[in-house]
Amino acid sequence: MQTPLKIAVVGSGLVGSLLAIYLKRAGHTVHVFDRSQDIRTVEFSGRSINLAMSHRGWKALDDLGLGDEIREIAIPMDKRAIHNVGQSLNYQYYGKEGESIYSISRGVLNRKMISLAEEEGVNFFFETKIWDVTMATATLHTGETEQGEWGELDYDMVFGADGAFSRVRHRMQRQSMFNYSQEFLNLGYKELNIPANEDGTHKLDKNSLHIWPRHNFMLIALPNLDGSFTCTLFMPFEGENSFESLKDKETLKQFFAHYFPSTIDVIPELVEDFFKNPTSTLVTMKCYPWTYNDKVALIGDACHAIVPFYGHGMNAGFEDITILNQIMQEYGDDWNRIFKEYEQSRKPDTDAIAELSYRNFMEMSSKTADENFLLQKKIEKRFSEKYPEKWIPLYSRVTFSHRPYSEALAIGDQQKAIMNEVMQMDNIHELWDSIVVENKIIELLAGK
């Protein structure tokens, strides 16, 4: 048990709420601030991408004994369902038998997490705007407007869990020696919806993450509990086949009929939703350091916002908490040391998942429709089933593992080099399941 402190968490999102529970259990007084209304009192905003919870996310919940409650609002997806035009559905399993990622609505999960935190004794202060932080004293500055009167709230420690556009980080950024980058993709996204059948069942296979890969753009759909799917269209802002090019109803309808014919019957509100829902941006944000003495620490998207193509934004944020908690166990009340170890140990891994996520757009939008890629996956799968100690595919290292992301990235790059050589073999399309290919991989692995 640590000496009880008075701790403020800025941000009542998924990471802020879960962190609050961990801190409360460690014996601290925990106040969570959010500039927005209590999400339990509002409809969600129509700009969400469903979450895909996997091993790292579950661990942070299970370590508190909260996993089972959350599993009740999650739908397992054990495969990708690839929709190519004029072809039947192609299923690509994510992992081994029994391995799944889990679709959860962000809004549903967030409401649940806040209620769980309240039950633990965490205090929430909604519609309370934190404009600035005095880092040396962990003092929050709050007020109605940025230019108006501010009040002061004193804490022993402040966590910034306030997302990609964090105000707490904003203050740290004005320190000297603060490294920072934000880079936007030339790609936006828009939420669409596949409603449930009248009997409440799903219109598409419920246990799949559906992908309509179209190279420089794609549509995906993740299942909800109520029988609906939350869809996300990813597409360039400008150019041919872009959000800008889909100016009117007719163009939009023709575009969907041409590129996504299988969606026509299942997305009835296409036109309304498309023009009503915002087009959102995608950013990769990195920074360092993440902490200030024993007073302030950033966590989750506030210190490492990533693009969503590996489904790991929330998983990485939850794993931050797991790692921080492990270090808290080790160093007791030495928060200077806890914060230093936390940022130093965690930074390489969040850089790695940022890189993996960035790369994965290409995999989802193009490679899932590519025959050579599918063959390569089959070869990898066959080999790893026969030699599980020699080969764990990258996707499994990232998603069905607790090993560091940076290790997954490094080993993944080695495996990629090996598979590039394997795919160059003569007659690989005939030989792929032969001992020749198997020996080639073993030989290449030995050479690394």
Add this chain to the structure above:
Amino acid sequence: MQTPLKIAVVGSGLVGSLLAIYLKRAGHTVHVFDRSQDIRTVEFSGRSINLAMSHRGWKALDDLGLGDEIREIAIPMDKRAIHNVGQSLNYQYYGKEGESIYSISRGVLNRKMISLAEEEGVNFFFETKIWDVTMATATLHTGETEQGEWGELDYDMVFGADGAFSRVRHRMQRQSMFNYSQEFLNLGYKELNIPANEDGTHKLDKNSLHIWPRHNFMLIALPNLDGSFTCTLFMPFEGENSFESLKDKETLKQFFAHYFPSTIDVIPELVEDFFKNPTSTLVTMKCYPWTYNDKVALIGDACHAIVPFYGHGMNAGFEDITILNQIMQEYGDDWNRIFKEYEQSRKPDTDAIAELSYRNFMEMSSKTADENFLLQKKIEKRFSEKYPEKWIPLYSRVTFSHRPYSEALAIGDQQKAIMNEVMQMDNIHELWDSIVVENKIIELLAGK
């Protein structure tokens, strides 16, 4: 001539003052704002690195007919003078006969530029703090404090020439889709001073940039008009041989006696200056876009701050102005187009000089003391003198040229690959000035 506009320039540094003259000559009303006092009324701060003006900087001055006036306050340096411990001075010429870079004191030049701009009819408003900009209307928000009352100043257009920590950019950064990065080196710098002899002459060779290369740290000295040199010590913040390690007088003196014995007699105020002058940081800052409609544009360090190891921060900023002015000539009053062309054409080149500057610390601090590097330079020099149309060394492409920085970087990388192969030749130390080496370079050039 363009339609006269009312234009605000934020920042009265070198780039702000020069830009103001260009805009004034183009027929506009120009107001320059600076949060600091008029630099002509204050002593400079003891944290300056002398400027090394070269072709790109001179062009921006000469195009206005101001070059000759500035040449009067500049000292040509045609070579590096390398101070190795226990060896005699080693001179490395920068370019061809007659090619020099020019040492200028930042403070002296800035005072001169402001006076020149005033003579042209530019209005300066010092000690006027610009806290924010409303970009859509080119409105400046000014006041005594960030939290106090603000007044509004309306313009047709605003230029942010307010340096690496630009307030104008700060506002742009809050827009969506603004890419931004700042990265600090683990290296600081401190100003020191070599005073003039009693008769006003220089204590070291006046027409050299002096370098004491010591691998992970180095000292440099650039001449001033009054017989003194401005010295800069670059060194890691922490670790062995770092600013942190030089805690007291005795340690400092021993350190200089050991590593910089030739400076003992010429830096009499070492101890006083070292502990009085601040240790400053070094940052590379990149961003994009640089402009907002036809209302706001960033220029100089405000959109591309670089580390000083190529001596090109000011040269790159002045070249921004040359390029902007060329585009202004072309597109008249179409400022939307002027700003778009400006940012699109200029960005790859400022990224290139950022990369070149970053790499050049290694060249200055280590390679200038390396025999193989010196031999390589001799081979390059010999070849380029014989075949000037086939080989212009990288340093000359960057410094004695008006060709784009991005071209210099690309060709420099090709040349580096060629020289790596040449340096691998058997007996290169004997063969270096033979026809064999010459033919090898020609053969390798043909292969690229």
